[in-house]
Amino acid sequence: MSPRREVPPGLTRGQLDGWIRRRTAYINRFHVAHWYPSCCVQARVDLTAADALRKRLNAEDDQPGSRVTINHMINKAAANALRNHILFNGKYTRRDSAMIYQRVHAANVVDTGGMATRIVIRDADRLSLRELAAETHRLVSARRLTLGEKLDRYSELQEKVRLVEAMFWFLPYSSRLERELSHERALDFLVENPSTVVITNPGTLGVQDCKAMLFFGNLLTCLRAMAIEEEAVLEDGQLRFRRVLPVGLDYDQRLCDAGPAVRLLNEIRRNLEVPEPYLVGPAVEDPRAPLAWPAGRGGEEG
Amino acid sequence: MDLVERVRARAELLRGARGRAAPTASLQILVRAGAWSDPSAGERLARLCLAAAEALGADPLFAARRTARLRVQAPAEPVLWVGPDGGRTWLRLGRAELGAGCQALAARLSAGDPRAEATAPAGLEILDLSTLGALEWRGALLGGAQGRLCLLAARPAPSGAQEAFGLALDFDAAWCEAGRAARFLAAVATALGAERVGCGPRS
Numbered sequence: 001m002s003p004r005r006e007v008p009p010g011l012t013r014g015q016l017d018g019w020i021r022r023r024t025a026y027i028n029r030f031h032v033a034h035w036y037p038s039c040c041v042q043a044r045v046d047l048t049a050a051d052a053l054r055k056r057l058n059a060e061d062d063q064p065g066s067r068v069t070i071n072h073m074i075n076k077a078a079a080n081a082l083r084n085h086i087l088f089n090g091k092y093t094r095r096d097s098a099m100i101y102q103r104v105h106a107a108n109v110v111d112t113g114g115m116a117t118r119i120v121i122r123d124a125d126r127l128s129l130r131e132l133a134a135e136t137h138r139l140v141s142a143r144r145l146t147l148g149e150k151l152d153r154y155s156e157l158q159e160k161v162r163l164v165e166a167m168f169w170f171l172p173y174s175s176r177l178e179r180e181l182s183h184e185r186a187l188d189f190l191v192e193n194p195s196t197v198v199i200t201n202p203g204t205l206g207v208q209d210c211k212a213m214l215f216f217g218n219l220l221t222c223l224r225a226m227a228i229e230e231e232a233v234l235e236d237g238q239l240r241f242r243r244v245l246p247v248g249l250d251y252d253q254r255l256c257d258a259g260p261a262v263r264l265l266n267e268i269r270r271n272l273e274v275p276e277p278y279l280v281g282p283a284v285e286d287p288r289a290p291l292a293w294p295a296g297r298g299g300e301e302g
Numbered sequence: 303m304d305l306v307e308r309v310r311a312r313a314e315l316l317r318g319a320r321g322r323a324a325p326t327a328s329l330q331i332l333v334r335a336g337a338w339s340d341p342s343a344g345e346r347l348a349r350l351c352l353a354a355a356e357a358l359g360a361d362p363l364f365a366a367r368r369t370a371r372l373r374v375q376a377p378a379e380p381v382l383w384v385g386p387d388g389g390r391t392w393l394r395l396g397r398a399e400l401g402a403g404c405q406a407l408a409a410r411l412s413a414g415d416p417r418a419e420a421t422a423p424a425g426l427e428i429l430d431l432s433t434l435g436a437l438e439w440r441g442a443l444l445g446g447a448q449g450r451l452c453l454l455a456a457r458p459a460p461s462g463a464q465e466a467f468g469l470a471l472d473f474d475a476a477w478c479e480a481g482r483a484a485r486f487l488a489a490v491a492t493a494l495g496a497e498r499v500g501c502g503p504r505s
Contacts, residue, residue: 109480109481111481200480202329202480202481202484205480205481205484205485205488206331206484206487206488206498207329207330207331207480207484207487208330208331208332208468208499209328209329209330209438209468209470210327210328210329210330210480211327211328211440229499
């Protein structure tokens with residue numbers, strides 16, 4: 001059995017070269033020819049009800065492997081809301097084409113200290129909140145253990161690719177372009193890539209506000225959660241403090257307008273603010289939602 | 303610098319960047335006002351410069367420049383490109399200037415040279431918008447720059463009586479993920495000795 005290694009912490013100047021090799025897939029993906037006009041909308045979610053639900057669930061079952069956190073609730077709220085806004089659930093297949101998926105596989109950004117990676121919760125909208133929490137705990141632990149090995153393998157591959165490119169520099173431009181536009185294979189090394197939406201939480205690092213693309217890879221939509229804040233509200237003449245979670249949604253402006261994006265964000269907010277009916281169990285489908293998957297139409301299996 | 307010279311200098315900058323901006327993302331944190339932010343705007347910025355230089359020692363990526371598609375070059379020592387008062391003037395700070403101490407640095411910053419604007423940015427850019435009252439910022443990185451730190455105006459903190467300053471960081475999303483950028487911001491706040499506002503949503 002090969003020894004398992006953790007990813008090294010923050011990189012120093014001497015390690016910059018290795019970093020560049022590891023980042024190559026992302027650098028290509030974000031090359032000026034590939035990135036696209038992104039928009040962001042933001043909202044603030046009152047966490048009073050979500051906090052109460054989390055405490056109740058954790059009091060009922062306090063096993064570390066199934067503890068529910070606000071992170072899990074954000075993921076569940078986003079997956080449930082996507083069920084009624086399926087247009088945001090997809091990925092780019094080429095520079096100017098995208099595929100929309102029927103199943104919601106939510107990718108979660110995991111900060112390992114040296115390199116961010118993602119875990120993927122398959123069919124996140126069909127799981128219950130408790131199941132999603134348990135699955136997340138399991139995948140994060142496994143991912144932290146195996147990532148270092150994967151990064152080393154990816155670095156070695158990059159070296160070989162460079163060598164081949166140096167040897168075959170005379171390849172026709174079109175075939176080189178084609179290769180540059182197909183990053184899925186390269187991205188697979190760093191991220192498990194059946195995901196259809198990415199949810200990231202820089203708020204755990206104290207980030208109060210965040211704009212623009214963070215960890216898109218080849219996905220259409222990114223939901224991000226910021227650091228929880230306390231705010232004072234006046235209710236019935238009484239001053240009280242409540243915890244609020246700023247959330248933002250990055251999306252491709254070419255794909256849809258601000259209206260659908262804001263409606264998706266509002267549904268995520270509703271799921272978190274009224275969690276009992278909308279968050280605990282599988283997604284509640286709204287057949288009247290204009291951007292829901294058409295009833296009776298089959299979808300892809302992937 | 304008259305208008306014609308200024309436009310010419312900007313054209314040079316655009317040509318250098320081929321008119322392309324990096325895919326820039328921005329993070330923002332809030333840090334409580336305190337000893338670091340008193341008594342004057344000049345000293346506040348000087349302390350921020352020293353803190354940023356210290357943070358760059360641990361992570362030089364944000365002072366690096368992209369020199370080719372798959373290559374970045376980080377300076378051997380922390381280099382800052384500072385624009386006090388909304389970038390009215392610009393000043394390059396190397397080891398010698400940063401080693402002179404806070405008071406001397408503040409004096410130097412207040413006597414920046416408006417003509418220096420024409421020079422292409424090298425190192426980490428620090429822009430002081432706190433004196434102009436700006437509360438939010440998102441910039442675009444040009445010319446292969448990898449980072450820009452922006453000090454924003456003070457505002458009432460979400461909780462607690464003390465006001466807080468915004469600290470924003472623009473970074474190139476292709477080269478750096480948000481976690482690394484957030485850790486750099488945290489390192490700057492720690493070097494400043496400033497308390498950060500907010501807690502993680504995992505609680």
